[in-house]
Amino acid sequence: MPITLYYLPLSPYCRSVLLTARAVGIDLTLKTVNLFDGEQLKPEFIQINPQHTVPTMVDGDLTLWESRAICMYLSSQYGKDDSLYPKDPKARAKVDALLHFDLSTLAHRWGLVFGPVKLGKLSKPSQESVDKFHEALGWLDGFLSHKKFAAGTDHVTIADHVLVANISSYQAAGFIIQDYSNIYTWLQRCKEAIDGYEELNGNDAKKYGDFVKSKITEK
Ligand SMILES: N[C@@H](CCC(=O)N[C@@H](CS)C(=O)NCC(=O)O)C(=O)O
DSSP states (O other), X not given: OOEEEEEOTTOHHHHHHHHHHHHHTOOEEEEEOOGGGTGGGSHXXXXXXXXXXXXXEEETTEXXXXXXXXXXXXXXXXXXXXXXXXXXXXXXXXXXXXXXXXXXXXXXHHHHHHHXXXXXXXXXXXXXXXXXXXXXXXXXXXHTTTOSXXXXXXXXXXXXXXXXXXXXXXXXXXXXXXXXXXXXXXXXXXXXXXXXXXXXXXXXXXXXXXXXXXHXXXX
């Protein structure tokens, strides 16, 4: 039975799922939902996901949205071993904590930076939102100190997939990740260690960065 992913490559959240799927070695049937044309609001998609967000995955009788939950599911269900998403409660808790940090703090604060600009309410991000976003980047930089990969493992986990899709997009959008030496070093390491990095994430992170820059009309 094919696993279907409704997605848009520009979306960092969709790209994290692509990285996890590649790492577990499964093929996804990809269906593009063009958010720029409002395709997510069509009745056929609302029927699948009433919240009309991508990524949305359908695997048999399971329909799932929320990118981090999809990465957890794919690695738990199809991973050859538990390296991507450890079964050991303490090791898993480290991965989970980063996924929650990403959702509730990092990506959330990014939404406060870019959301109003994307919607045309502001011509550039507010200074307050940028400061709060940098505070979150600073925390992440601290978490990554003396770590090879984000959750403290010597190999990639889904925490890296999720964070790398976002961080590479922020970097492409002009946020100076180089100032955060631990983030910078970890990002370079992920680029080398993650299977299909450029194909599945790198190229579209750059396009996302161009999209963000195109929306900021005031310097
Ligand atoms: N927390 C969700 C966020 C998903 C999300 O907001 N996706 C955006 C694209 S980046 C979307 O589908 N927006 C269309 C809409 O909300 O109508 C996740 O990680 O999957």
